[in-house]
Amino acid sequence: MKCCVCNSVRVVRLGKVGAKPGAVTSDSALIQHPVIVWRCADCGHLQKLHTEDDWRVIGEIYNDYAGHRLSSGREQLVFPPGLPPRPRSYHALEQCRPKLPARGVLLDYGAGDGAVLKSAGKLLPDWQFQALDITNKFREEILRLPGVVGFTSGNPAQLPRAHFDLIVVWHTLEHVPQPSNMLRTFHQWLKPDGQVLIQVPDVARNPYDLGVVDHVSHFTNATLRFCARSAGFEITADGHPWTHNCLTFLLGSPEVLLSTQLPITPQCFLDEDDRRVGSKINGIPIVHPRELRATTPIVMPFLAETSRAIALRLASQCPGLKPEQFLYAD
Structure with missing residues (x-):
C-alpha cells in the first residue's frame, strides 16, 4: 500500500471511524459501511486505502448520486461578515476575480450539477465555460447555462491542450485515488499563465469528514499545499477564511509567481x-x-x-x- 499523494509505503493504519460501522456519503445519505483511515508517516496525509469492496460500494453511491441533497439541489451558502449570504463557489470566485483576466476560458473539472458554472456565469460574463464530469446526468442542464460552450464526459484526454485560463476543481480532489497525479495532468490543458481553483473539506476544522465513505483524501492546509507543490503548482491565494469548514486555494505556476x-x-x-x-x-x-x-x-x-x-x-x-x-x- 502506498500514500495516494507522495507514494510512500510508510502508511500507518489509524483505525476505524466511530464505534459502529455506520458512515455517510458525500451527498448526505447514511450508509452502513465500515470506514478505515490511514496516515502517511512521510507527508502526513490522512486517507482511505479503499479495498475492491469499498470501490464497489462507492460506485453504487455515484450511480444514485444527488448533490446538494439537503438543500433541494442548491449549493451551500456562506455567510461572510458584512456581506449577504451567497453560494460558496460564488464567494470564492469573487475573491479570485482580481487575479483573473477580463476574458478567458474556464474548465469546471467535476462539474456535477453545474453549481460552479452558475456562479461563474454571473461573475465572469465575458468568459467561455466548458464542463467535464464522469456522467451525462446533468449534461443538457449544464449546456443551457449562460457561457457554457462544451461538455465532456468520461475521458479527459479529449480536452484541448494549452487552452484554459482557469480550471476549477470544486469538491472533487478529495474523491480521486491519486490527487497529485490528477493535478499534474492539468499543466497540459492550462495556458502558460493559467491557474487552478481548488476547494476541498478541511479535516482540521471538520473532523467529521473522516466518516465520508467516498472521500479518499482528508486534507489539512499543510497536506493540500504539499499535494499542490508536488504537482508543480504554487499557491497564489489561500482562501482559508472564505468558507468556515473548507480549504480553498488558487494555484499558479511557480515560475510566474x-x-x-x-x-x-x-x-x-x-x-x-x-x-x-x-x-x-x-x-x-x-x-x-x-x-x-x-x-x-x-x-x-x-x-x-x-x-x-x-x-x-x-x-x-x-x-x-x-x-x-x-x-x-x-
Whole structure:
C-alpha cells in the first residue's frame, strides 16, 4: 500500500471511524459501511486505502448520486461578515476575480450539477465555460447555462491542450485515488499563465469528514499545499477564511509567481514544451532553452534537487548552456 499523494509505503493504519460501522456519503445519505483511515508517516496525509469492496460500494453511491441533497439541489451558502449570504463557489470566485483576466476560458473539472458554472456565469460574463464530469446526468442542464460552450464526459484526454485560463476543481480532489497525479495532468490543458481553483473539506476544522465513505483524501492546509507543490503548482491565494469548514486555494505556476519577486522584469520564460514556445505570459515570451546564450542567468523555481537535475540535463542537451548559469536555492 502506498500514500495516494507522495507514494510512500510508510502508511500507518489509524483505525476505524466511530464505534459502529455506520458512515455517510458525500451527498448526505447514511450508509452502513465500515470506514478505515490511514496516515502517511512521510507527508502526513490522512486517507482511505479503499479495498475492491469499498470501490464497489462507492460506485453504487455515484450511480444514485444527488448533490446538494439537503438543500433541494442548491449549493451551500456562506455567510461572510458584512456581506449577504451567497453560494460558496460564488464567494470564492469573487475573491479570485482580481487575479483573473477580463476574458478567458474556464474548465469546471467535476462539474456535477453545474453549481460552479452558475456562479461563474454571473461573475465572469465575458468568459467561455466548458464542463467535464464522469456522467451525462446533468449534461443538457449544464449546456443551457449562460457561457457554457462544451461538455465532456468520461475521458479527459479529449480536452484541448494549452487552452484554459482557469480550471476549477470544486469538491472533487478529495474523491480521486491519486490527487497529485490528477493535478499534474492539468499543466497540459492550462495556458502558460493559467491557474487552478481548488476547494476541498478541511479535516482540521471538520473532523467529521473522516466518516465520508467516498472521500479518499482528508486534507489539512499543510497536506493540500504539499499535494499542490508536488504537482508543480504554487499557491497564489489561500482562501482559508472564505468558507468556515473548507480549504480553498488558487494555484499558479511557480515560475510566474517567482518572476513577480525578481528585482527586474525577466527577459523570457523557458519551456521545453514546443506547444508553449512562442506564447507570452504578461507580455514576456516563452522560449526554448536552446535559444538562450551562455551568458544569460536562469532562475529556477524548483527545489534544489530538481533544479540541479534539470540544469545538468539542459546543459548536456543545449550546447549554448552551462550548468553555472542556473540559479537556485541550495
